[in-house]
Amino acid sequence: MGMAIDFKRRFGSGGGGGDDVAAVAPSEEGDEKGGGVQRSSTATPGSALGVGDAQLHRKLSQRHLNFIAIGGTIGTGFFLSSGTALAKAGPAGCLISYVFVGTILWSVMVSLSEMATYIPTAGAFSVYATRFVDPSLGFALGWLYWFSWAITYALSLTAAGLIIQYWNEDFNIGIIIAIFWVVFTAANYLPVRWFGELEMWLSMLKVITIVGFMIFAICMTSGVGDEGVIGFKYWNDPGAFKEYMVEGSVGKFVGCWAVLIQASFAYQGAELVGVGAGEASDPRKTVPRAIRTTYWSIMFMFVVSIFLITMCVPSNAPDLLTEASNASASPLVIAAQRAGVKVLPHIINAVLLTAVLSAANSNVYSGSRILLALAEEKQAPQIFKKLDKRGTPIVSVAVTAAFGLLGFLNLSSGGAKVFNWLLNISGVAGLITWASTCVAFLGFMRAMKAQGMSRDELPYKSPFQPFVAYYGLFFNVLITLTQGFTVFIDWSTAGFFAAYISLMIFVVLYVVHKLVYRDSFVDPREADLVKGRLTYGAESDSS
Template identity: 60%
Template sequence: MNPQEQQVSKAQDTMSEKTVAHSSGDLEKQDTPQPHELQRKLKSRHLQFVAIGGTVGTGVFIASGTSIATAGPVGALLAYAFVGTLVYSVMLSLAEMATYIPISGAFTRYAARFVDPSLGFSMGWIYWFSWSITYALELTAAGLIVQWWNSDLSIAIFITIFWIPLTAINFMPVDLFGEFELWFSMIKVIAIVGFWIFSICMNAGAGQQGYIGFRYWKSPGAFAPYIVENNDSLAKFVGFWAVLIQAGFAFQGTELVGVGAGESANPRKTMPSAIRKTFWSIFTLFIGTIFFIGILVPYDNESLTLGDTNASSSPLVIAAQLAGVKVLPDIINAVLLTVVLSAASSNVYSGSRILVGLAEERCAPRFFTRATHRGVPYIAVAFTSAFGLLAFMNLSDNGGQVFNWFLNIIGVAGFIAWSCICICHLSFMRALKAQNISRDTLPFVSWGGPYLAWYGLTFCAIITLTQGFTAFAPWDTQSFFISYISLILFFILYAGHKVFTRSKFIKPVEADLVSGKFEDVPSETWEESQRSWWKKMLNAVW
C-alpha cells in the first residue's frame, strides 16, 4: 500500500468513527428530546420566499433607475443578465454542497471545513456584518418612505416603530416566520407583475405618450456613455461595467436559501427545488423589471438620479408619471414600505443563522448557538437585531458619514461571498475525489462541475477588484477606501485569524465530509400536512 492509499485509508477510518458517533448522536436525539437546537421545519416554499424577501428590495424598486441612467436600458439589461449568470454558477455550487451537508450557517462553515478555517472566519464575519448593516439600512429606508407623506415627522420615530415588531417576528418559531415571509414577499412579487402588465398597456399606447415601442432605445439611445470622453464605445463599456456592482447588490441575498439549509425539512428533496426556483424567480423578476423600465423611461430623465429612497426616485413611479397616471405614486410608496420591511426581517434571520454557523465552527462565542425549546437562536437574533439601531446614526451629520462608510461594505461583500462559495465547491469536489467518493452518488450534482465554478469565481473576483476603478482616474484616496473598505476588512480578518490561530489549509483527504450529512426522512403524515397555519400560530402563542 503506497503512502497516498494509507492516507486515504486513515481518513476513511476517521470518517467511519465520525459516522458512528454521528449516528449514535442521532439515536440519542430520538430517545431524548433536544430543545436547545435549530429545528428542521422550513419547507421549500419557505426557503424560496425568505431568499426573495431578502433579495427583492430597494435594489430593483429604486436603484434600478440609477443603473439605467448609468448604462442605458440595454447596457443595464446586459449587466443584470451577466451578473445573473454568475449567480447561477454560485447557486449550483451551493446546491451541490447544501444538499449533501445541510448545516446551519451553510457556506461560511463549508469554507472552514473544506478550505481554511481562517477563510471561514473572515467570510462569515464580513457576511454577517453586511446583513446586520443592511438591517439598519432598511429601517432607515422605511422611515424615509413614510416621510414622503409627511416630511415633518422625525425618521427616529419610524426606526423605533419598525425595529420592535421586526425583531419580535424573528423570535417566532422558524416555520411561522417562514409563513410570514412567504405572504409578505408575495406582495412585492404581485406588485412587480402588476407593473409588467401596466408597462405593456402604457407601451401599447394607453398612456398620454401614445404608442412608445422601443422609441427610447433609439433616442436618447440603448447605451449611455459614462465618464470617458472622446471614445464613445469605451464610454458605453465603462457604463456597463459600472452597473455590475449595482446589479451585484440587487442580486445579493439569492444565496440566503442556503443559509436555511440547517432548518429545512428533508433537505435532500427541498434544497435542490428551493435553490432552482429561487434563482429563476429572482432572475426573472429583475430582468423583466429592468426591461420594462428601459422601454418606458429614457435614461436621461433627471428624476432617475435624484438619489432619494422613497417613491420620488422609483423608476416605477417615474414611468407612471410620464404616462399621466397620478394615483400610482402613493400605491408604489406603500408597496415600497412592505418591500423594505420584508427585506429587513430576512436580514435578521440570515444574520442570526450565520452567527450560529460561526459559533458551531468555533469562530464566534458558543453562546450564540443557544436556542429556545422551539428552535429559535434567541441570543444570535438579539445580537443581530441590535445592530439595526445603528440607523439612529443618520440623525447626526457625523454619524451619517460613518453610516455611509458602513454601507459601502454591503455591495462588495456579496461578491466576496460568491467567490468564496465557488472556492468551497472546488475544494469540495477535490475532497470527494481524494476520498474516493463519486459525485454521481450525491443527491444533487451541478451540471457545470468545476468549469462553472471557475467561471463564477473568476468574474466575481475581477468585479471585486475593479469595482472602484473611478478612484484611480484621477486618484482619490477617500474614494479608494470607500470602494475597497470591505475587501480591506476581509483581508484584515483573514490575516488576524491566521496569525492568532496558526490555522492550516485543509488537505482534501482530511476534509470533513461526514459531520452534518443528512439522510432522507419520512414524509409528513396526512394529519400534519393538513394542520392549518392558524393552529400553528395558536400553538406558538400558548
Template identity: 60%
Template sequence: METPSEKTPRVSAEKMRRSPDEQDVEAGSSKTGLDRTLQSRHLQFIAIGGTIGTGLFLGTGGALSKAGPVSLLIAFIFIGSVVYSVMSALGEMAAYIPVTGAFTAYASRFVDPTLGFAMGWTYWFSWSLTFALELTAAGLIIHFWDENLSVGIWIAVFWAVFTALNYLPVKWFGEVEMWLSSIKVVTIVGFIIFSICVNAGVGDQGYIGFKYWENPGAFAEYLVSGATGKFVGFWAVLITAGFSFQGSELVGIAAGETEDPRKSIPSAIRWTFWGIFSLFVATVFFLGINIPYTNDDLLSESQDASASPLVIVAKLAGVPVLPHIINAVLLSAVLTAANSNVYSSSRILVALADSGHAPKFLKRTNRIGTPIYSVGICSLVGFLAFLNLSEGGTVVFDWLLNIVAVAGFISWALINLCHLRFMRALAHRGIKRSALPYAAPLQPYLSYFGLFFNVLIVLTSGFTVFMEWSTSDFFASYVSVILFVVMFVGHKLVCRTKIVPLAEVDLVHGCIDS
C-alpha cells in the same frame, strides 16, 4: 457509475462513526438545537424577501442613467449567470450537507478555518448592518406621506416588530416572510403588465415601442466618450446589478432548519434563481424601453417612491395614483428585507459559534429552537440606524453601506471556491457526484466561471476612482475588501491555521445520506 450497493458499506461505516449529536440532523433537528421545520416554499420566500428590495426598486434608476437601457439589461443578465454559478454550487453542497450557515461553515471545513472566520464575520457584518439600513429606509419611505414625524420613531417601531418576529418559531417566521414577499412578487408582475400596456400606447406618450433605444440611444457614455465610455458605463453598473441580486444565497443560510433538505434545497435553489432572474430581467427590460436614460428624475437622490423608476414610468404615462401604491410596496419590500436580515445574520452567528469562530453561547436556543442570544445581538446592530439622526452620521453610514455592496461578491466568490474544493474532496474519497441529492450542471467549469468574475468585480468595484482620483472614495469603495483582508491576516497570524488536506476534509458532520 457507483451503484447503491457499492455505496452502502462506506456510508454505513461513516454513520457508525458519527456522534449522537451529528446524527440528529437525520432525525429532524440540527446539532445546534434549531428545528427543521422550514419547507421549500419558506426557503424560496426568505431568499426572495432578502433579495427584492431597494436595489431593484430604487437603484436601477441611477444605473439606467449611467449605462443606458441595453447596457443595464446586459449587466443584469451577465450578473444573473454569475449568480446561477453560485446558486447551483451552493445547492449541491447544501443538499448533501445541510448545516446552519451553510457556506460560512463550508469555508472552514473544506478550505481553511481562517477563510471561514474572515468570510463568516464579513458576511455577518454585511447582513446585520443591512438591517440598520433597511430600518432607516423604511422611515424615509413613510416621509413620502408625512414628513412631520421623525424617522427615529419608525426606526424604533420597526426594530421592535422585527425583533419580536424573529423570536417566533421558525415555521411561523417562514410563513410571515412568505406572505410579505408575495406582495413584492405580485407588484413586479403587475408592473410588467402595466409596462406592456404603456409601451403599446396606453398613456400620455402614446405608442413607444423601442424609440428610446434609438433616441437618446441604447448605450450611454459614462465618464469618457466613445466606445470606451459605453463599456465604462456597463462595468460601472455591475455592482448595482450584483447588489440587487444579493440575498439569493440565503437559501443556503436556512439549510440547517429545513425539513427534508435532500428534496427541499434543490427545489428551492431552482425556483428561487429562475424566479428572481426572470422578474429582474423583465423589470429592467421594460424600464429601459419606457424611460429615456436622459430623464432627469432618474438622478433623484430621494429614498422614497419619487426616486423609483417604476414611478417614473407611471408619471410619464400620466397615472398619478401609482406613486402611492409603489411607495406602499416599497415599504413592504424594505420591511421584508429587514425581517430576513435579522434571520440570516443570526444564523450566521450560530454557524460561526459552531465552527469555533465565535463564543459558544451564541448557539444556545430556547425551547422552540430560536437562537436567543444570536437574534438579540443582531437586533442590537439595528440601532446603528439612529446614526442618520445625528449631524455627520450619514457620512459614517455611507461608508458602512459600501461594506454591504461588495461583501456579497466576496461571499459569492468563496462559495464557488468551496464548491471546487468540495468536488475535489468527493473525488479523493471516491464518491461519485451522480450519487449526490443534487448534482450541479456544467461543473467544474461553471464554478471556475463564477469564481473568476466575482473576484474580478470585487477588485474593480471602485475602478472609477482611478479615473478621477479621490482618496476618500477609494477607501469607501474597498472598505469591505480591506475588512476581509485584515480579518484573514489577523486570524492567520494568531491561530496559524493551514489549508485542510483533502484527506481531512469533513464530509460527514451534518451529512444527509440514505
C-alpha cells in the same frame, strides 16, 4: 433632516470532525418511490436535527426558503437603483449587464445547492469554507458576512423612516426606527415556521407589484397612456448605449461595467436560501427545488422588469438621477407619470415600505444563523449556540438585532457619516461570499475525489462542474477588485477607502486568524464530509 447617507448607492446593494448525524426522514411519497434518505433514526421532516450541540428545528418548507431569499433580494435596490442603472448605461447596456450578472449568480447557486443538499447547515458559506478550504477563510467570511447583514438591518429600518416621510416630511425617523426594531426583532423570536410565513406574505406583495408593473408596462408600450405607442422608441432615441465618465466606445463600456457592479449588489440576497438550509424540512427535495425556483424567479422578475423599464423610460429622463430615497426616484413611478397615472406613486411607496420591512426581517434571520454557524465551528463565543425550546438562537438574534440600533446614528449629520462608512461593507461582502462559495465548492469536489466518493452518490449534482464554479469565481473576484474603479478615473481618497473598506476588513480578519491560530489549508484527504450530512441512497437529482 441631517441625513448624509448615500442611499442611492446603498439601495444598489440592497470544522472539525464529528459523528454522522441522523437524516431527516423523507416524505411518504418519497418512500413509495424508493430510494431517498436512509433513516438511521426515527426523525420526521419536522423534527429537530442536530448540528453539533444545537438543535435547529426543520420547519421551513420550500416556499418559505424561496420567499426568504426573494425578500432579501428584491428590495429598494430593484425599485430605486434600476433607474440610475438605465441613466448610466442606456437600455441595451443596462439589460446586458443584468443578464450577465444573472449568469454569475447561477454559477454560485448551483454550486451552493450541491453542498447544501448534502450537508444542510445554518450559515452554510462560512461552514463550507472552513471544512473544505481553510479555517481562516471561513472565519473571515463568516464574520464579514454577519456584520454586513447586521448593518443592513439598520439601513432597512432607516429606509423605512425615509419612505414614510414621503407622506409626512415632518415625521420623526427615530420613532419609525424604534417601532420597527421592536416589531422585527420580536418576529425573529417566533417559531421558525411562523417567521417563514410572515416573510412569505411580505415578499408576496413585492412579487404582485412587479407582475402588475409588467402588465402595465406592456400596455403602456402598446399605446395605453399619454405617450401613445412607444415600442422601442427610446432604444433609438436617445440610443441603446450611453457614455459614462469618458467619451466614445470606452465610455459605453465603462457605463456597462458600472451597471454590472450595481447589478451584482442588487442580486445579493438570493444566496440566503443556503442559510435557511439548516432549518429546511426534507432538505433532499426542498433545498435543490428552492434554489432553482428562487434563481429563476429572481432572474425572470429582474430581467423582464429591466427590459420593460428600458422601453417605458428614456435613459436621459432627468428624474432618473434624483437623490430622493422614496417612490419619486423609482423608474416604475416615472413610467406611470409619463403615462399620466397619478395615483401610482403612493402605491409604489407603500410597496417600497413592505420591501424594506421584508428585508429587515431577513437581515436578522440570516445574520443570526451565520453567528450560530461561527459558534458551531468554534470561531465565535459558544454562547451564540444557545437555543430556546423552539430552536431559535436567542443570543445570536439579540446580538444581530442590536446592530439595528445603529440606525439612530442618522439622526445627526456626524453620525450619518459614520453609518455611511459602515454600510460600504455590506455590498462587497456579498461578492466576497459568492466568490468564497465557488472556492468552497472546488474544495468540496477535491475532498470527494481524494476520499474516493463519486458525485453520483450526491442527492443533487449540478451540471457542467467544475467549469461553472471556476466561471463564478473568476468574475466574482474580478468585480470585487474593480467595483471601485470610478475613483481611479476621478481620484478620491475617501472614495477609495469607502469602496474597498470591506475587502480590507476581510483581508485583516483572514491574516489575523492565520497568524493567531496557524491553521494550515485543509488536506482534501482529511476534509470533514461527515458532520451534519444527510445520508442518501444512490439515486441523485440533476438539472
